[in-house]
Amino acid sequence: MSETTREMCYIFPNGDKYEGECCRTSNGVVMRKGFGTQTSVSGVTYTGEWDNDTMNGSGTLKHPSGTIYTGLFRDNMYHGKGIYKFPDGTEYNGTFNNNRLEGDGEFTDLQGLVWTGTFHNKAALGLKLKVNM
Template sequence: MAEERRLKVSYIFPNGDKYEGECSRSSDGVMVRSGTGKHTSATDGTYIGEWHDDKMNGSGTLVHLSGAIYEGDFKDNMYHGVGKYSFPDGTKYYGHFSKNRFEGDGEFTDLQGLVWTGSFHNKAAPGLKLKLNM
């Protein structure tokens, strides 16, 4: 298998989105985002991180226009793996994600700064426990 040759590019998409970073040619000869780069969208926010097969794959940070921020692992343009999601209101979740959803062990910090730990499944988290800092 030949080594992937990466090029540094600066590209403006027809919808006004911008990408600055690394690209390579796919097996079809099409240029795709591959490596590290920054994608800025007027409708979705800004992603800085790793790309593979023209998708957010690997480690990165996505800053939404709402002020929400996700820092962590991505797979096929979705939060997938371990990460931290900071909500615009100041609450935070740190833990496991699967296909953009809280999934597995994690910690949620509420508006009062209290940290709740447990197992999360999308919007449900039965049996959360208050983490005491002593």
Template sequence: MTDTGKREVSYVFPNGDTYEGECFRNSEGVLMRAGMGTQTSASGLTYSGEWTNDMMNGSGTLRHPSGAVYEGHFRDNMYDGTGTYHFPDGSKCMGTFKNNRLEGKGEFIDSQGIVWTGNFEDKKVQTLFLKDNM
């Protein structure tokens, strides 16, 4: 009989990555990340949030060593759902993400605080309008 209950762990991977948070042992006996946890790569990339099936799934925050930050929803280790991507220069884009890209209606706020709205599709902006901030 295999114990599949959730537990809290602190683990260092052979490549130097670390994980602290919840996990469970699957029916094959493999320990998998599930629930809330934080993983930090040896290069400084940090994800804090929800895990399912050993992948980033649900709400979380991914911080890049460059200073870029994504806050929002993930599916199968990708930005997927409502989120905000903050660039190191202070600009940001927000809206619905799919497969790590902003897709559909979204907003871009440049480093001077000017707000642009538009439709994003396949790495391109289909239409972009300066939002009336008055």
């Protein structure tokens, strides 16, 4: 694959739009690589790093619902450290594994209380209230 990146703006057949860096493979295929922004026709926007034509590296994914994820991506999935802000104002700050909460993290509830512990999927047994003194 050629390592020369170029800036481009591309509108996909479904109406999605990509603006950012890309490269051309040895067989002539243009792929997203580097930094760029993709906006879907449904209003989902990703701004961040791309590699191998997928979201890979640091970035921010915003949904029309108000949900925002900022953190690390691997193969189009939340993977590594990140912050997931829910539309209702609650927030998870911690580790993700293939789009799932996984490992140590903090959850901030609607009252602003911070709960810490180990998360696994949708479960977090033994959460402790973080007290700021």
